[in-house]
Amino acid sequence: MNSPAPPRAPLPSRTALHARYAWDTGPCLAPVHCGWDGVRGRHRPVRARSLPAGPVRLSYAGLDEGPRHVLEFLRQQGVPTAAAGTGDAPADILLRGTTARAVPALPPATLLLPFRVRLVVPVGEGTEALRARISRRERRGFAARRRERGWTWEQATGPGAFDHFYERMHLPTMRRRHGGATRSVPPALAYECLFRRGALFFVVENGTRVAGVLCARRARSRTLTMRLLGVLDGAEDHYASGAARALTHFALEWACMHGMTHVDLSGCEPFLSKGIFQFKQRFHPECRLPADHFGGKRLVLRVVRDTPGVRDLLVANPVVALAAGGFEALYFHDAHRPPRTDLAWQCPGILRARHLDLDTFLHPVPR
Structure with missing residues (x-):
């Protein structure tokens, strides 16, 4: 590697920048960062809700990275959200950003997803x-x-x-x-x-x-x-x-x-419909949990009401879900909505693909 470029900031400022960078990206500080965010997410959760005119009534609560990552992706899928209080109307889908240690028992019609995944190509x-x-x-x-x-x-x-x-x-x-x-x-x-x-x-x-x-x-x-x-x-x-x-x-x-x-x-984000995922999948990368604080964070997706909009959203966006020993790709479908098999999943670390019939997955959920 070449010699580093000259510094632009005095030493105290550079030290502060490196401390911030280590906090945000360093694997050594990841457990502390994740734990701190988990405490904040429980006591002062960020809340957001889809707009009334949207196709799905969606509610998010928990870690403050949710709006910047998960909700921004859903906005691109046609489900915009805005900050919300605690007294809004019931939702069709509940999303919760939390830490792996704080994941609750999962009720029916619920998915446990990594908050983010990393895609790493061996070149050695x-x-x-x-x-x-x-x-x-x-x-x-x-x-x-x-x-x-x-x-x-x-x-x-x-x-x-x-x-x-x-x-x-x-x-x-x-x-x-x-x-x-x-x-x-x-x-x-x-x-x-x-x-x-x-x-x-x-x-x-x-x-x-x-x-x-x-x-x-x-x-x-x-x-x-x-x-x-x-x-x-x-x-x-x-x-x-x-x-x-x-x-x-x-x-x-x-x-x-x-x-x-x-x-x-x-x-x-853990959705096969992400254009970034589909492009990078062509390089056959290893799909991993991140080494930084995101590696200890999870996204819980729970369907509480079965609607056409919910079914459309789930079918259009197959997910990368947590499974024993790695990940699995989950494709939803029903009699009127075929699975999105045009979206590739094959990466080391994603162990298999499963097709889930929505009539079965959503059977316990009211319409």
């Missing part, structure tokens, strides 16, 4: 083994676009490269794709904890940097973690051209050639 066995992991269609598509667009890959180390990436790529991309729900790492923390200790890469097309990814590395670790990415000015053209997808291919190639053992493609 060489380029041929890596190539064999990637789906043939994905490999061929990338190779064709690489030739057509003339893409190259470069690592950048100067502070100006960080500023260009963060201001011209990452922030515009997040705003374009997430709007008001945009969440990211603050620039000072990204510079100190990611850029100075990690690696910044760009996809270059015709001499122009069109996409970039900022990756994290921990001391004594041989895992490269893709943390922040973006395309130039957030332009949709660079998604359409495949430049954003190329970041993953190039990062895997680089890591394989530079002695890394794994590339962490980052995490997502």
Whole structure:
């Protein structure tokens, strides 16, 4: 790895940034962080409820990450929510964000899900083994676009490269794709904890940097973690051209050639309908619980009323559920709604797929 970029903040500020980063992402502090969040979630739970005009009456309570992760995903599925009190109308689906230690006994028509999952690709066995992991269609598509667009890959180390990436790529991309729900790492923390200790890469097309990814590395670790990415000015053209997808291919190639053992493609919510999951599944990653505080958190999904909207939502969004020894993919269906088998699930760590008949799953639930 190259020498770190020069610091931009005085030592006390840098120390505070590293402490915050360790709290948010470090495996050593994960049990403490998770326990602290669990106490807050029990005594001061965050509450949200779907809007009256929505197709499903949904209620969330518990950990404060719920609105930023789970509820944002459901908003994208057509079920927007807003902050709520305790006296609102009954719900069709109850969601609770909690810690693994505090999961209650599960009543009928209830699912226990990881709060988030991580997708990690082994790269330590060489380029041929890596190539064999990637789906043939994905490999061929990338190779064709690489030739057509003339893409190259470069690592950048100067502070100006960080500023260009963060201001011209990452922030515009997040705003374009997430709007008001945009969440990211603050620039000072990204510079100190990611850029100075990690690696910044760009996809270059015709001499122009069109996409970039900022990756994290921990001391004594041989895992490269893709943390922040973006395309130039957030332009949709660079998604359409495949430049954003190329970041993953190039990062895997680089890591394989530079002695890394794994590339962490980052995490997502436990729904197979997530576009991120479907794309990353093509690289045959290992599906794991996160090593940070999210690894000790759970999402309890309980159906309390059987409605057409509830059935539509469950069928449209198969889940990654906890199972003995790993995860399982659950696909819902009924006589009028076939299972979404177009959504792939095959990853090491997901042990099997099960198809659940909604008439059976929801039998104890009133209509």
